[in-house]
Amino acid sequence: MNPKSLLTMKDLSNAEILDILNDAKAFNSSHSDWQIPVSSRKLTANLFFEPSTRTHFSFESAEYQLGLQAADLAPDSSSVTKGETLYDTCRTFESLGYGVLVIRHPQDEYFKELENVKIPIINAGDGKGNHPTQCLLDLLTMYNEFGHLDGLNVLICGDVAHSRVAASNKEALEKFGANVRFAGPKEWEREGYPFSDFDESIPWADVVIMLRIQRERGAKIDGMSDAEYLERYGLTLEREKKMKDHAIIMHPAPVNRGVEIDTNLVECERSRIFEQMKNGVLVRKAVLRRALGFAPFGRSEC
Amino acid sequence: MNPKSLLTMKDLSNAEILDILNDAKAFNSSHSDWQIPVSSRKLTANLFFEPSTRTHFSFESAEYQLGLQAADLAPDSSSVTKGETLYDTCRTFESLGYGVLVIRHPQDEYFKELENVKIPIINAGDGKGNHPTQCLLDLLTMYNEFGHLDGLNVLICGDVAHSRVAASNKEALEKFGANVRFAGPKEWEREGYPFSDFDESIPWADVVIMLRIQRERGAKIDGMSDAEYLERYGLTLEREKKMKDHAIIMHPAPVNRGVEIDTNLVECERSRIFEQMKNGVLVRKAVLRRALGFAPFGRSEC
């Protein structure tokens, strides 16, 4: 496996995470026009074996901004329909001259079978497992907001059991000294995740992250209507009023309006939901830059 | 809504329409190599929620010719399948750094719910409603042919009831002083549209526009075969002979050969069907140029 791959947050030391966050910030300020030098450009292949708007087009935006050409594999029109293994598909793209692979795949840790692929792989989501660039954009959003991560109180509410966001944020935030609590329906509690009462934790939080109900993965609470879910576990206008003055609202999106969150809060002053998307492009630019072998801006300038 | 959006022909004054037509003509002559200056280039997202070849790849051709990078959303592999609203999808693309949206969507006037999107939106067809770039290319085709629009006799025949082309051409042509008549099956007549006998109007027309039977939208005349339709309402070889010497044939395509029109007329001397497609790229270049904030060529050169 190429060491410039990014598969899980565990692969990154705190220093490496900070390097990526700082590069992302640089892409938003002093280095907004930076592109990969022509001689170092590689063809990128975006292999999305599951539907995605945000992540897919965030990578595509990042690729174009960096000056990279991107090919998009639509699974339905590919040899995956002919039974080709993921490994053979990846080796194929490598042989065809592509230099970076961005992969989303429904299988947990699909990348374990890709060890002999030599070009860097960026994980854009594996099953219920990891989604490191989503985690990085969440960290960047909090980091931009508060200037630090340690000591932050982060409340994550919803479908914790099925959420890549819950798992990777918990791990990364705790590494940086943040305090993480969870809330949501009992059916979606998860071992090792400290659950709390949602209403009691709301005033405690600096950051409230509402998770998406992944209906397309079969997630549902038996017999509960959307309105009931919102009332019991969603971010209502009443709950928003109990948040700290400076506290912010996040959500990985796409949002189920009126279910996880009141539709009027999606673009309220506290909401960073669309800001998260902007930050997603910045961290993906940083991760792609790293994959192509460039040292962090700060360091390379030393 | 961004004022550089183009949603319906009604949004454009006659002067603005002429500006676009003149820019399109310039793209076919003195400005054929003109590209958006690098510093003004924006990422474009083509969001086609309905099948399309002509319009989709016409925009893509126009975008590439202008030097723009284009991302293509295939609805089946997007978060639309996860129930995301169109508004949230558009705000997402905006947040991801895309600077222009080209949208085709099955819902009439889908853009009414997009008022808070800040980047320009170009309507590439809404349900049975509007299709302004199709109308502009039709106008350009007649304008190129006759040098003027006022006083032209235009006969539009076929599925008038379901046709975006019939509606927007009627309105635009009448604004420019053209005379518009309709013909076709009684089942497809439309209130406010002056119907006439097809065979009587053929010798009157300078332009005969044959409409597509949109079978994919369920359009059909009960119990009528293709051959019968052609005989009664289609452009046959016999009818073509009764056209004025200088009169031309148009069709928005894709053509149902042998139904709306005899297959031998599709590329006959009078036919402007493929010329219309060429003109479509030119008007879309003009519309994209306008969306990115450039004044018309003529004016900017004053």
Added chain:
Amino acid sequence: MNPKSLLTMKDLSNAEILDILNDAKAFNSSHSDWQIPVSSRKLTANLFFEPSTRTHFSFESAEYQLGLQAADLAPDSSSVTKGETLYDTCRTFESLGYGVLVIRHPQDEYFKELENVKIPIINAGDGKGNHPTQCLLDLLTMYNEFGHLDGLNVLICGDVAHSRVAASNKEALEKFGANVRFAGPKEWEREGYPFSDFDESIPWADVVIMLRIQRERGAKIDGMSDAEYLERYGLTLEREKKMKDHAIIMHPAPVNRGVEIDTNLVECERSRIFEQMKNGVLVRKAVLRRALGFAPFGRSEC
């Protein structure tokens, strides 16, 4: 039909084939950075009416490397779903400003109805018929390996009846003086193709080409398991040991691992399977270069 089209191997003289192979070799060495000069660049449309990974993304890689912009038609979201003929679709792309068409289509010799299309067409596979760029990459792989084609002993084994590879390789290899034998199940023998006993021919061959079982086209041997097929007609570890020292293994891919070939042989020292893919990009660059009207490197330098 544009004379720079490439539809079948029969269209090419031996001298033209060698020109393409030499250009492909040049793209791998002295001309690796060569791009189409900006003033000669054309938009390319990749029209794949059947699933494909290798061929599709090989062309896309070749196009990008040459500096060309590529549009991808996904049949499901195109007007093909509205019943448009292939001829009208191709004429449409021509009218829209595309300068080269790369087409894969399930119908044998689909290109026979495209004679009036003026821009070059590159056949990326027609039904059970032709796949000239696959043949050229196979020739290049053997040519690179042995420095010549005449006198080579080539053994092609498997689903000969349904294989575009078998047909076009037989013809081209014999034109260059190679000896071609076939092997495989009786059900898949083909008139005019000299069949032999697989095990007897293995030690005879310089090149063993294992064909893919095209299950997506309904190919199967009644009542035979994958393991049985491998044992009787596949390339097993035992058979590989009986190959000549310098003999190589080829396969058009995607591979059905453990059926046509033992999974451990896919990337063994003798295997050129992924090398074939690299060569595919090189020959497609040469074929695209030719389609855009450039003389072979050697000649143009004279």
